[in-house]
Each structure stands twice: as structure tokens, then as C-alpha cells.
Amino acid sequence: MKEKVVPFLKWAGGKRWFVQRYESLLPKEYNKYFEPFLGSGAVYFTLLPEKAVLNDANKDLIEAYRGIKSRWRKVYELLKEHDQLHSKDYYYRIRSARYDLLEERAARMIYLNRTCFNGIYRVNLKGEFNVPIGTKTKAILDTDDFSRVSSALKKAKILNKDFEKVIDQAQENDFLFVDPPYTVRHNQNGFIKYNEVLFSWDDQIRLAKSLIRARDRGVKILMTNASHHSIRELYEPLGFDLKVVSRFSSISASSINRNKYEELIIMANINREGIQQ
Structure with missing residues (x-):
């Protein structure tokens, strides 16, 4: 199995x-x-x-999947940086940030998902993510195995x-x-x-x-x-x-x-x- x-x-x-x-x-x-x-x-x-x-x-969600599928090592390194720098001010700075590279957008999405209130995804009328910071402080989890996730996603076509x-x-x-x-x-x-x-x-x-x-x-x-x-x-x-x-x-x-x-x-x-x- x-x-x-x-x-x-x-x-x-x-x-x-x-x-x-x-x-x-x-x-x-x-x-x-x-x-x-x-x-x-x-x-x-x-x-x-x-x-x-x-x-x-949800484009942000799909970009997180695509980032891990094709560039999981880069995503993981960026996520470790978010984990080390996490604070209230840092959270809101990243929440308002915009990135050019896929791995940056994927890491941002995962970081916000793991540290926002209850993992909720919500946007304002402008389409901007607006969920406040939550109580969880870890952006890196013990269950993380991005290599296996990436391998699993290699068999899938990922659409938006x-x-x-x-x-x-x-x-x-x-x-x-x-x-x-x-x-x-x-x-x-x-x-x-x-x-x-x-x-x-x-x-x-x-x-x-x-x-x-x-x-x-x-x-x-x-x-x-x-x-x-x-x-x-x-x-x-x-x-x-x-x-x-x-x-x-x-x-x-x-x-x-x-x-x-x-x-x-x-x-x-x-x-x-x-x-x-």
C-alpha cells in the first residue's frame, strides 16, 4: 500500500x-x-x-502547489527564512508584499497560511489577502516533507x-x-x-x-x-x-x-x- x-x-x-x-x-x-x-x-x-x-x-493556492511541484527546495529555504524572522510586524509586511518569482509567491502563501488566524483564506474587495495574524508561530512543521509532496504532485496536472x-x-x-x-x-x-x-x-x-x-x-x-x-x-x-x-x-x-x-x-x-x- x-x-x-x-x-x-x-x-x-x-x-x-x-x-x-x-x-x-x-x-x-x-x-x-x-x-x-x-x-x-x-x-x-x-x-x-x-x-x-x-x-x-484560488490562484495563490495553485501557485503554492506549482512552486512545491517544480521548485520545492527553493520554497523550503524561503519558508525557513520566514520561520526565523516571524513576528507581528514581519507577518503584516509579508502579507502586503508582492513577489515576482514562483518560489517566493509559494513560500509567502504557505507562511501566511500557517501563521494567520485559523488558516483561513480571505480576501478584500481588491482581492488582497486580509486575514489577521494568528497564534501559531511556526512556519516550518515537523510533518514537512516537501520532497515527497513534490514527487506526488509530479503525477498531476495542476490547473487554475x-x-x-x-x-x-x-x-x-x-x-x-x-x-x-x-x-x-x-x-x-x-x-x-x-x-x-x-x-x-x-x-x-x-x-x-x-x-x-x-x-x-x-x-x-x-x-x-x-x-x-x-x-x-x-x-x-x-x-x-x-x-x-x-x-x-x-x-x-x-x-x-x-x-x-x-x-x-x-x-x-x-x-x-x-x-x-
């Missing part, structure tokens, strides 16, 4: 919990792996497929496109893992409300239509989404297989709100035998 690779980023809505508890849901056989909303890549780094297409609309263009590439017996921002209809709750700016309800409808086309082509699909009646009403009539799971959320700023809540697993063309409840 392949040894899993530890994701190098913390990401709101990341799926480490999913692969720890529900890896049995993932198909064992498929041709090519597609992930249109990459985030921290927890599922990709668990499966380590031989052929993959990885995508995200709209999700629909990536989903439309998947063909029969490919596997599509989909983890969109959790936007729901008529929702006014915290982080999901912020997601609405990035991923609207119209985008959810567009995503559903693209997944119908993929399913009809014979693509194996597994999607995680908000367990909300508007999402269920969107997919149940379309013949998808729905399963509700619970997980622990630690992204909330309030400890009162850090508790178990339900998420929805939506599948198509996947054999459910042996699934753990």
Missing part, C-alpha cells in the same frame, strides 16, 4: 477528517483522478493516484480554471472528487455567507448540471457538501446517492460553536458495498 502524504496546508473545509473516517467510500479502481476544488488536497494525498488533474480557482471546465474533462471510469464551498440557498451563517461571494447558489446549480453530465458519461463521483435541505432538494430528484455523515469542526472562532455537525456525501457510479456506517 502507498504511504499517505501529509497535506502541507490547513484549509477551511479541509477533508482530513473525511479520509480518516470515510476512506472506504472512495473507489479503489478508476482511470484518472479529478479534483476541481483542491484546497488542502487531503483526498489526493491519501489516494496518490497515478494520473490526476488538480484544480482550484473554472470548476466546470475541469469536470467536463472527466470521462468514463475516471474518478471525480468534488468539495465545493458550502453555499446554500437563503443562508446567513458566518463562513458560508462569505462563501456566497466566491461561490453563489447559481454556481451550485451550475455544478449540479455539470455533475449530471459527468455521471451520464460514466464518471465515478463523490462530492461533499452542506447537509442542508436546499442541497438535498437539488440532488435527490436527480438520482444521486446521498449519505449524511457527522464530523467535528474546529474552524469556528467560538469554542461553543466547535462541535459536531452534519455534512452530505453525494455519490454516483460508486459501488457502496463495504461502506462503514
Whole structure:
């Protein structure tokens, strides 16, 4: 069995919990792996497929992946500098800095991700990253193995496109893992409300239509989404297989709100035998 690779980023809505508890849901056989909303890549780094297409609309995120894929040694050296120089003033100086080289932009992204508040990625109306400094002070982690991450990414094509263009590439017996921002209809709750700016309800409808086309082509699909009646009403009539799971959320700023809540697993063309409840 392949040894899993530890994701190098913390990401709101990341799926480490999913692969720890529900890896049995993932198909064992498929041709090519597609992930249109990459985030921290927890599922990709668990499966380590031989052929993959990885995508995200977040350019800074994708540049971090591309930097490690092609220039991981340079990225790591720059990240060590950030680690040694880290302070409140330094954090805000790097947050406002702009760089020309890919390795510099990748190291900046990883440094900010590891030292900002709760690993959240948020931008202002100008598209500038504006998350305040957090309590973590280490930009270098004990789990870092950029050489292995780079080797894993060598097998993947890394894109910065709209999700629909990536989903439309998947063909029969490919596997599509989909983890969109959790936007729901008529929702006014915290982080999901912020997601609405990035991923609207119209985008959810567009995503559903693209997944119908993929399913009809014979693509194996597994999607995680908000367990909300508007999402269920969107997919149940379309013949998808729905399963509700619970997980622990630690992204909330309030400890009162850090508790178990339900998420929805939506599948198509996947054999459910042996699934753990």
C-alpha cells in the first residue's frame, strides 16, 4: 500500500477528517483522478493516484502547489527564512508584499497560511489577502516533507480554471472528487455567507448540471457538501446517492460553536458495498 502524504496546508473545509473516517467510500479502481476544488488536497494525498488533474480557482493556492511541484527546495529555504524572522510586524509586511518569482509567491502563501488566524483564506474587495495574524508561530512543521509532496504532485496536472471546465474533462471510469464551498440557498451563517461571494447558489446549480453530465458519461463521483435541505432538494430528484455523515469542526472562532455537525456525501457510479456506517 502507498504511504499517505501529509497535506502541507490547513484549509477551511479541509477533508482530513473525511479520509480518516470515510476512506472506504472512495473507489479503489478508476482511470484518472479529478479534483476541481483542491484546497488542502487531503483526498489526493491519501489516494496518490497515478494520473490526476488538480484544480482550484484560488490562484495563490495553485501557485503554492506549482512552486512545491517544480521548485520545492527553493520554497523550503524561503519558508525557513520566514520561520526565523516571524513576528507581528514581519507577518503584516509579508502579507502586503508582492513577489515576482514562483518560489517566493509559494513560500509567502504557505507562511501566511500557517501563521494567520485559523488558516483561513480571505480576501478584500481588491482581492488582497486580509486575514489577521494568528497564534501559531511556526512556519516550518515537523510533518514537512516537501520532497515527497513534490514527487506526488509530479503525477498531476495542476490547473487554475473554472470548476466546470475541469469536470467536463472527466470521462468514463475516471474518478471525480468534488468539495465545493458550502453555499446554500437563503443562508446567513458566518463562513458560508462569505462563501456566497466566491461561490453563489447559481454556481451550485451550475455544478449540479455539470455533475449530471459527468455521471451520464460514466464518471465515478463523490462530492461533499452542506447537509442542508436546499442541497438535498437539488440532488435527490436527480438520482444521486446521498449519505449524511457527522464530523467535528474546529474552524469556528467560538469554542461553543466547535462541535459536531452534519455534512452530505453525494455519490454516483460508486459501488457502496463495504461502506462503514
